[in-house]
Amino acid sequence: MLHERLKLAKQYLQLGKYQIQEVCYMSGFRNITYFIRAFKQEFGLTPKVYQTLSGEFPTK
Known part of the structure; x- marks a missing residue:
């Protein structure tokens, strides 16, 4: 369940x-601190860094 929510967040970002x-x-x-921590643990980047980088490299 957590993995699915993080995948969804990744798409939004x-x-x-x-x-x-x-x-x-x-x-x-429900908690921004928990979200950021879980996202970083799953993908190795904070959501903001991921969003910035994904804007620089368009994905298919």
């Missing part, structure tokens, strides 16, 4: 039009 807090709540998380 790739769009680049949402703030981190919006992505947090849209993905089903």
Whole structure:
């Protein structure tokens, strides 16, 4: 379940039009600190860094 919510968050971040807090709540998380910690543990980057990098390298 956690993995699925993080995958969803990753998709929202790739769009680049949402703030981190919006992505947090849209993905089903209630605590921004927990969301950032879980995202970093899963993907090795904070949500903000991931969003910035995904904007520089368009994905298919």
